[in-house]
Amino acid sequence: MSSTGDQIAVTLRGRQGAFSLDVEFAAPMRGVTAIFGPSGCGKTTILRCIAGLTPMTGRIQIGTDLWQDTEQGIFIAPHRRHLGYVFQEPSLFPHLSVRDNLLYGARRASAAGRAIADFDSMVDLLAIRPLLTRSTRALSGGERQRIAVGRALLSGPSMLLMDEPLSALDRASKDDILPLFEVLHERLAIPILYVSHDMSEIERLADTLILIRDGRVEASGPLTAMQTDPTASLLSAPQATVVLEGRVAQIDTDFSLTELHVDGGVLIVPGQHGAAGDRRRLRIAASDVSVATAAPVATSIVNCLRARIIAIHGAPRAPHASILLALGEDGNGATIAARITRKSVATLGLTPGLAVYAQIKGVALIASRTAG
Amino acid sequence: MVPRARRPLMLGLGVQTPLCMALLGLLAFGSAARAADIKVAVAANFADPFKEIAAKFEASSGHRLVASLGATGQFYAQIVEGAPFDILLAADRATSAKAVREGYAVAGTAYTYAVGKLVLYSPTAGVVDGAATLKAVAFTRLAIANPNVAPYGVAAVETMQALDVLDALRPKLVQGNSIAQTFQFIATGNAELGFVALSQIATLAGGSRWIVPETMHAPISQDAVVMTGAKEIAAAQAFLTFLKTPQARSIIEKYGYGGGD
Amino acid sequence: MGAATSRDAMLDLAPFWSPIRLTLALATITTAVLLLIGTPLAWWLARSKSRWKEAISALVALPLILPPTVIGFYLLLALGPHGPGGWIAGMRGARTLAFTFEGLVLGSVVYSLPFVVQPIRAAFAGIGERPLEVAATLRASPWDAFWSVAVPLARPGFLTAAVLGFAHTVGEFGVVLMIGGNIPGETKVLSVALFELVETQRWSEAHLLAAGMVVFAFAVILAVFHLEKRGAEARR
Numbered sequence: 001m002s003s004t005g006d007q008i009a010v011t012l013r014g015r016q017g018a019f020s021l022d023v024e025f026a027a028p029m030r031g032v033t034a035i036f037g038p039s040g041c042g043k044t045t046i047l048r049c050i051a052g053l054t055p056m057t058g059r060i061q062i063g064t065d066l067w068q069d070t071e072q073g074i075f076i077a078p079h080r081r082h083l084g085y086v087f088q089e090p091s092l093f094p095h096l097s098v099r100d101n102l103l104y105g106a107r108r109a110s111a112a113g114r115a116i117a118d119f120d121s122m123v124d125l126l127a128i129r130p131l132l133t134r135s136t137r138a139l140s141g142g143e144r145q146r147i148a149v150g151r152a153l154l155s156g157p158s159m160l161l162m163d164e165p166l167s168a169l170d171r172a173s174k175d176d177i178l179p180l181f182e183v184l185h186e187r188l189a190i191p192i193l194y195v196s197h198d199m200s201e202i203e204r205l206a207d208t209l210i211l212i213r214d215g216r217v218e219a220s221g222p223l224t225a226m227q228t229d230p231t232a233s234l235l236s237a238p239q240a241t242v243v244l245e246g247r248v249a250q251i252d253t254d255f256s257l258t259e260l261h262v263d264g265g266v267l268i269v270p271g272q273h274g275a276a277g278d279r280r281r282l283r284i285a286a287s288d289v290s291v292a293t294a295a296p297v298a299t300s301i302v303n304c305l306r307a308r309i310i311a312i313h314g315a316p317r318a319p320h321a322s323i324l325l326a327l328g329e330d331g332n333g334a335t336i337a338a339r340i341t342r343k344s345v346a347t348l349g350l351t352p353g354l355a356v357y358a359q360i361k362g363v364a365l366i367a368s369r370t371a372g
Numbered sequence: 373m374v375p376r377a378r379r380p381l382m383l384g385l386g387v388q389t390p391l392c393m394a395l396l397g398l399l400a401f402g403s404a405a406r407a408a409d410i411k412v413a414v415a416a417n418f419a420d421p422f423k424e425i426a427a428k429f430e431a432s433s434g435h436r437l438v439a440s441l442g443a444t445g446q447f448y449a450q451i452v453e454g455a456p457f458d459i460l461l462a463a464d465r466a467t468s469a470k471a472v473r474e475g476y477a478v479a480g481t482a483y484t485y486a487v488g489k490l491v492l493y494s495p496t497a498g499v500v501d502g503a504a505t506l507k508a509v510a511f512t513r514l515a516i517a518n519p520n521v522a523p524y525g526v527a528a529v530e531t532m533q534a535l536d537v538l539d540a541l542r543p544k545l546v547q548g549n550s551i552a553q554t555f556q557f558i559a560t561g562n563a564e565l566g567f568v569a570l571s572q573i574a575t576l577a578g579g580s581r582w583i584v585p586e587t588m589h590a591p592i593s594q595d596a597v598v599m600t601g602a603k604e605i606a607a608a609q610a611f612l613t614f615l616k617t618p619q620a621r622s623i624i625e626k627y628g629y630g631g632g633d
Numbered sequence: 634m635g636a637a638t639s640r641d642a643m644l645d646l647a648p649f650w651s652p653i654r655l656t657l658a659l660a661t662i663t664t665a666v667l668l669l670i671g672t673p674l675a676w677w678l679a680r681s682k683s684r685w686k687e688a689i690s691a692l693v694a695l696p697l698i699l700p701p702t703v704i705g706f707y708l709l710l711a712l713g714p715h716g717p718g719g720w721i722a723g724m725r726g727a728r729t730l731a732f733t734f735e736g737l738v739l740g741s742v743v744y745s746l747p748f749v750v751q752p753i754r755a756a757f758a759g760i761g762e763r764p765l766e767v768a769a770t771l772r773a774s775p776w777d778a779f780w781s782v783a784v785p786l787a788r789p790g791f792l793t794a795a796v797l798g799f800a801h802t803v804g805e806f807g808v809v810l811m812i813g814g815n816i817p818g819e820t821k822v823l824s825v826a827l828f829e830l831v832e833t834q835r836w837s838e839a840h841l842l843a844a845g846m847v848v849f850a851f852a853v854i855l856a857v858f859h860l861e862k863r864g865a866e867a868r869r
């Protein structure tokens with residue numbers, strides 16, 4: 001694996017009891033890289049190895065910092081790795097106040113001469129100012145996790161590791177925190193490695209996706225590429241989804257609709273979201289997309305885009321096929337997936353290269369509420 | 373209150389033999405709890421001769437003796453609290469007398485079964501050379517038994533008074549809580565010498581010793597007495613009678629005790 | 634010791650002061666020494682994966698099982714001229730560490746060790762790995778994390794350990810009897826004085842002294858509970 005200084009490069013090989021890990025992946029030094037996989041596949045172990053909490057043979061390079069290289073006998077102790085770690089349970093120090101929890105890492109980092117984030121702006125960003133004087137015992141799960149995130153970020157990390165930070169929270173707390181994570185995603189200059197088994201979190205946050213199965217890397221790459229990769233497992237699943245980046249073009253106040261430009265077309269979503277020029281994530285489920293060979297007339301579906309078939313995938317006896325569509329008349333735009341019956345494929349005579357119309361029943365805007 | 377002091381001091385037994393031997397002996401001794409018994413509270417200093425005499429007595433009488441070894445003062449406190457002893461072999465005369473006076477022991481049964489002999493002893497040859505040793509004060513620690521608790525301690529203090537060296541020696545004194553502990557202080561070398569019972573060293577060779585003349589202290593009489601609460605009064609009386617036989621006397625004397633009355 | 638004549642006269646409290654002072658000094662110093670050596674030992678026992686761990690653990694717990702007279706006897710050998718204690722004593726021209734205050738401290742440390750190590754060990758074990766991992770990811774070195782996280786979190790264990798160590802030293806009797814030599818002002822501590830009073834049947838004085846010890850122990854434990862409660866409220 002190349003070890004240029006502009007990426008995260010991780011190679012790990014080892015055993016933990018009956019479980020064996022053998023992974024090698026690279027991720028960009030910006031944005032959110034999600035590590036996704038079923039429970040027990042080794043996601044958490046990977047994160048712990050990167051933090052140095054679980055020693056394992058391998059090599060870990062974060063940008064220009066080499067944290068571990070077993071061959072060279074290099075192993076930087078966890079407290080010297082300049083990382084922020086958010087555990088599944090918030091794990092606040094019960095003997096310290098909220099403020100002292102937040103400042104625990106900050107004090108040590110600045111004592112070591114490291115530049116750290118401004119306390120007040122972090123407190124405001126995380127909306128935890130009212131909690132500063134409270135005891136850690138009197139906090140909700142969501143409040144604790146926000147403080148744990150702030151505590152990690154205030155220690156001046158060069159990377160943030162998050163191990164299923166929402167999975168211990170109830171629905172309401174999750175809905176509270178997710179928008180916050182989106183803001184962090186926008187504002188933080190440091191890369192985030194985000195472990196999760198919940199695809200909806202990943203759709204909202206991730207730029208890059210690493211799929212893990214049984215201690216191995218199944219596939220890795222940009223989120224949309226992973227969602228449309230026929231060799232990866234996501235596309236063939238019934239809940240296959242594609243996430244698109246869109247830019248708000250205009251807001252229709254009469255009908256209360258927002259028009260967004262995506263690569264290769266225009267999509268309309270209900271409601272008035274943001275202002276012209278804002279970037280938004282859109283989520284399109286493959287099962288919400290149908291394909292027509294002629295321009296539909298008199299339909300209630302507002303989103304009907306021209307597209308070209310890139311590929312058709314489906315097992316011979318399965319009822320459904322996955323069709324990859326490139327948006328735009330010439331098929332130069334973003335890729336989305338459609339899940340239709342194989343019978344329709346045959347009836348309509350769909351083949352790769354064919355120009356079609358993609359009818360999209362539902363386009364969900366996955367946008368941060370705070371910014372919206 | 374002082375729960376540990378109430379526990380029978382099973383380990384109060386002397387260290388005449390090496391420690392592990394003593395421990396093994398004690399285990400054997402303690403497990404002698406069999407049926408139909410005479411329960412005897414035995415002053416720790418008399419443990420060895422008692423063992424030998426008891427074997428003879430059991431062989432000839434068919435009775436069995438169950439011994440508790442310990443400090444006399446402790447036995448007294450236990451008897452007051454209703455401990456089920458048949459016989460007390462005290463380390464002094466006062467306790468037996470007091471027990472009789474207060475009705476815990478049968479009047480007329482008191483018998484001086486042994487008279488202790490005080491000896492100034494050092495395990496190192498040449499250290500002890502008669503009374504002159506006490507006057508020369510060429511040592512750092514002199515062990516005695518606590519005179520508030522142990523008759524041998526009283527005798528030791530009386531001896532030093534008689535020689536007019538008590539005040540000079542006071543800073544050198546360390547006190548064992550019993551004569552057995554006093555012997556341990558010396559045997560382990562923590563004190564170079566000390567006043568112990570002849571019975572403790574009678575069977576030991578070597579070292580240096582001075583048997584203190586009996587004129588220098590009041591006799592260390594050890595009285596036996598039958599308890600009023602005894603369940604085996606006849607058997608207890610039989611054992612006291614046996615203590616007076618020449619067979620028992622010779623054992624007692626072999627261990628360094630003077631004759632009884 | 635001259636109080637034998639006052640057996641039936643008015644209670645003479647003067648002879649008590651020296652044993653009381655001595656006992657408090659012994660218990661305080663012993664507790665301090667125990668916390669000092671017990672803490673790293675407890676830390677190691679709570680976290681080490683060494684195969685020697687259980688053996689060391691059993692060794693530390695031994696005084697719980699052995700009769701004090703046995704420990705006392707071995708200490709007497711160890712402190713004496715043929716043991717390491719005698720070697721140390723020899724450096725300052727003495728013959729033995731027995732019959733000295735320092736010897737008593739040493740003996741009490743050995744005897745009270747499990748009472749201090751066990752609560753601290755349990756407290757350290759109860760913390761678990763997580764808080765220390767969190768501290769490590771927040772730039773705290775292991776040494777830093779020990780003081781800033783492990784020790785504060787184990788505070789109740791330390792309090793229990795200190796109280797038990799102190800109280801056990803105050804109440805210790807068999808060992809000090811064996812290695813002390815009953816020297817007034819040097820090794821004649823409360824429990825030995827009390828034993829002597831019982832042995833000589835001066836029971837009214839014995840009762841007074843014992844009651845005093847009970848009240849003292851009660852007050853100490855009560856104070857600790859109170860402190861602990863206030864500490865818990867302060868953190869709330």
